[in-house]
Amino acid sequence: xxxxxxxxxxxxxxxxxxxxxxxxxxxxxxxxxxxxxxxxxxxxxxxxxxxxxxxxxxxxxxxxxxxxxxxxxxxxxxxxxxxxxxxxxxxxxxxxxxxxxxxxxxxxxxxxxxxxxxxxxxxxxxxxxxxxxxxxxxxxxxxxxxxxxxxxxxxxxxxxxxxxxxxxxxxxxxxxxxxxxxxxxxxxxxxxxxxxxxxxxxxxxxxxxxxxxxxxxxxxxxxxxxxxxxxxxxxxxxxxxxxxxxxxxxxxxxxxxxxxxxxxxxxxxxxxxxxxxxxxxxxxxxxxxxxxxxxxxxxxxxxxxxxxxxxxxxxxxxxxxxxxxxxxxxxxxxxxxxxxxxxxxxxxxxxxxxxxxxxxxxxxxxxxxxxxxxxxxxxxxxxxxxxxxxxxxxxxxxxxxxxxxxxxxxxxxxxxxxxxxxxxxxxxx
Numbered sequence: 001x002x003x004x005x006x007x008x009x010x011x012x013x014x015x016x017x018x019x020x021x022x023x024x025x026x027x028x029x030x031x032x033x034x035x036x037x038x039x040x041x042x043x044x045x046x047x048x049x050x051x052x053x054x055x056x057x058x059x060x061x062x063x064x065x066x067x068x069x070x071x072x073x074x075x076x077x078x079x080x081x082x083x084x085x086x087x088x089x090x091x092x093x094x095x096x097x098x099x100x101x102x103x104x105x106x107x108x109x110x111x112x113x114x115x116x117x118x119x120x121x122x123x124x125x126x127x128x129x130x131x132x133x134x135x136x137x138x139x140x141x142x143x144x145x146x147x148x149x150x151x152x153x154x155x156x157x158x159x160x161x162x163x164x165x166x167x168x169x170x171x172x173x174x175x176x177x178x179x180x181x182x183x184x185x186x187x188x189x190x191x192x193x194x195x196x197x198x199x200x201x202x203x204x205x206x207x208x209x210x211x212x213x214x215x216x217x218x219x220x221x222x223x224x225x226x227x228x229x230x231x232x233x234x235x236x237x238x239x240x241x242x243x244x245x246x247x248x249x250x251x252x253x254x255x256x257x258x259x260x261x262x263x264x265x266x267x268x269x270x271x272x273x274x275x276x277x278x279x280x281x282x283x284x285x286x287x288x289x290x291x292x293x294x295x296x297x298x299x300x301x302x303x304x305x306x307x308x309x310x311x312x313x314x315x316x317x318x319x320x321x322x323x324x325x326x327x328x329x330x331x332x333x334x335x336x337x338x339x340x341x342x343x344x345x346x347x348x349x350x351x352x353x354x355x356x357x358x359x360x361x362x363x364x365x366x367x368x369x370x371x372x373x374x375x376x377x378x379x380x381x382x383x384x385x386x387x388x389x390x391x392x393x394x395x396x397x398x399x400x401x402x403x404x405x406x407x408x409x410x411x412x413x414x415x416x417x418x419x420x421x422x423x424x425x426x427x428x429x
Contacts, residue, residue, distance in 0.1 A: 014167045014216060056222055057105055060159035060215070064098040067152045075149050079142045086137035087146050090130050094153055097126070120164050124173070127153040128180070135184040143188035144200035147181075151204045155211045162215040170212045177208055243398060304335055304374060305367060307344040312365065315351045319361050322351065326367035335374060339407045339427040343376055346411060349399040350378045350423040358382025358421060373409070373428040381420040400425070 072091040076084070131150040138146035154177065162170040181204055185197040305326045312322035335343075347365070354363050360382035367376050400411045400423075409427035 014219065055105065056163050056218075057160060058102060059218060060156040060163070060211075061098050061101045061105065063159065064152055064156040065095055065102070067155070068094045068098075068149070071149045071152050075145050079145055083138040083142050083146050086134050087149050090134050090150050094130065094150075098156075116164065120161060123160060124157050127157050131184060132187070135188045138188065140189040143190060144185070144197050147184055147188070148200055148204065151207070154204075155207050158208045159211045159215040162212050163219055167212070167216055170215075174205070174208045174212060178205065181205065243402070304340050304343065304376075307340060308347060308365060308367065308376065311344060311348045311351065314348070315355065318352075318355050320351060320355050321362050323362070323364045324367075325364065334429045335427065336407075339409065342403050342407045342409065343374070343425055343427050346400045346403050346425050347376055347378065349396075350425070353396075354378070354380050354382065354421070357385070360420075370426060373426055375424060375426045378423040378425075379420065384415045384417050384419050384421050386415075386417055 068091050072087060075087055127150075130153055131147055134146045134150040135143060158170055158173055158177075161173050181201045182192055185192055185194070185201065188197075190197045305324075308326065309324055312324050315322055351363060351365075354360070358380045360380050363378055363380040365376065365378050367374065369375070396413065404411050404425060404427060407427055409425070411426070412424045413421065414424075415421035
């Protein structure tokens with residue numbers, strides 16, 4: 001995101017609230033006039049962004065949970081047991097309601113269009129009711145201190161409105177709080193110009209302003225931080241997609257073309273048979289490439305051993321005789337689809353390397369449990385090679401090593417000239 005886009009995005013966040021985060025694409029600056037309020041449908045935008053918006057409400061809610069007991073203790077120290085019943089009741093009720101709100105935000109499935117706005121107004125109504133009750137029930141001499149306790153709810157409300165609706169709505173709420181605070185003083189039986197009432201009222205208004213400004217800063221950090229994270233995620237996703245495409249081309253098209261280019265002793269005497277084999281290989285490869293382009297394989301109920309047997313049969317078309325040493329066990333079926341697919345494709349790449357470089361048409365493929373996972377060892381008695389003289393190419397580094405690393409596995413290659421090659425592939429359960 002460019003500097004101008006960042007400024008536009010921040011302005012939109014402050015004007016509209018956190019809805020801008022989920023309502024605009026990650027790679028574009030939002031148009032402030034086209035972005036709706038926080039009254040969104042969660043199924044119409046990115047689910048992860050919707051969760052970020054929902055969890056941002058935990059800040060003001062946690063503030064209330066911690067601030068209510070703190071302010072109540074300060075009231076108790078200053079005023080003793082005078083007016084303790086209404087103040088303690090409001091403190092307990094405020095803490096319980098906000099604990100329930102924390103549970104709902106964490107466990108809830110999101111907020112829909114009409115619900116979010118209603119909740120914000122309901123939250124405001126609860127704060128008005130609590131402060132009014134305390135202002136009416138507390139003795140006149142300590143009434144301003146008692147209102148301070150209930151005012152904790154209003155501070156959280158301003159923070160929530162800043163997050164939900166943006167700075168203009170929160171500022172309007174702060175302005176409306178001035179006559180409301182005067183009204184609370186009046187119904188408590190104190191003159192509006194009473195020194196204690198004025199000082200405590202000013203303190204309450206300052207608390208609202210601080211909450212609004214602080215939450216605006218948090219809103220900016222939330223938005224900009226999330227956008228940067230999205231940008232990093234998009235770049236990594238694009239890189240992963242490029243690698244996936246390269247693997248598909250390397251493991252399918254390139255390997256098939258190279259296999260077709262290999263000479264066979266009976267090319268001249270059995271040209272018709274060789275042509276039929278090449279056509280069959282091309283059709284099979286086209287079907288495999290089509291499956292890769294349409295997306296990952298659907299999970300199947302069969303185990304890893306069955307997958308490896310299919311790979312061995314596939315490699316037999318290229319003349320490689322594979323001795324598969326394995327027994328299907330319950331552990332075999334515990335592998336996730338992603339890990340089973342990764343180790344299957346890594347084995348295919350290892351066997352294709354055997355066909356191209358090992359100078360032998362035989363390989364032993366053994367499956368065993370090892371270190372809390374499944375290991376597949378491919379062993380041939382071919383020409384081997386020096387690990388120092390031949391650095392790993394794309395097939396080893398990406399189609400084998402990187403593919404296994406993506407699912408928490410690993411691969412090792414042990415080879416020496418004249419002593420064959422041993423490839424060990426491992427993935428955890």
